[in-house]
Amino acid sequence: MTALVDACRHFATHVGLLADQLGAAELSDDDVDRVHSAVHQVFTAAGLAGALATGLRRHTGEQDCPHYNVLTDAEWAPLAEEGRHGRKAVYGCELQPGHAGAHAAHVQLLPGPDRFIWIRWDIRARELVTLPPCPAERADSDPDPRSPYGDEPAPCLLFEGHVGPHRY
Ligand SMILES: [Zn+2]
Ligand SMILES: [Zn+2]
Structure with missing residues (x-):
């Protein structure tokens, strides 16, 4: 050591x-x-x-979990070609600060049919996984005019079965 x-x-x-x-x-x-x-x-x-x-942590303010992760070139290569999103330098955990269990960050959306790729990790393990999206939608009587979803209810941005509150 x-x-x-x-x-x-x-x-x-x-x-x-x-x-x-x-x-x-x-x-x-x-x-x-x-x-x-x-x-x-x-x-x-x-x-x-x-x-x-x-584990990696950064100062994010109180509303975000401070843990983050990175992707290697080898991990990104098969996700790059057909994916909706570009590569980020860091992937911050998207769950509530202080949450139980593994950290998770959305990495890519692959087409045909849609596959939501996440990186999920704790201090001992780290994996890229396909997770179905959380089915929750925000019941909003006063929709945000800047929302990309227009008058549609905003979907939760997390994966099915996540811990903590929904994230819209
Ligand atoms: Zn976290
Ligand atoms: Zn949710």
């Missing part, structure tokens, strides 16, 4: 040195794309290590 912890520290030192060098370098437009891609890989690798080992 000591060797693994030391390896993490070395990794952090290397990334810190690279950040110094990248910050001082003059970048062309092509360079910016290449650097962005390389830094994204570093971020994903470090995030994955954190997600699997201790």
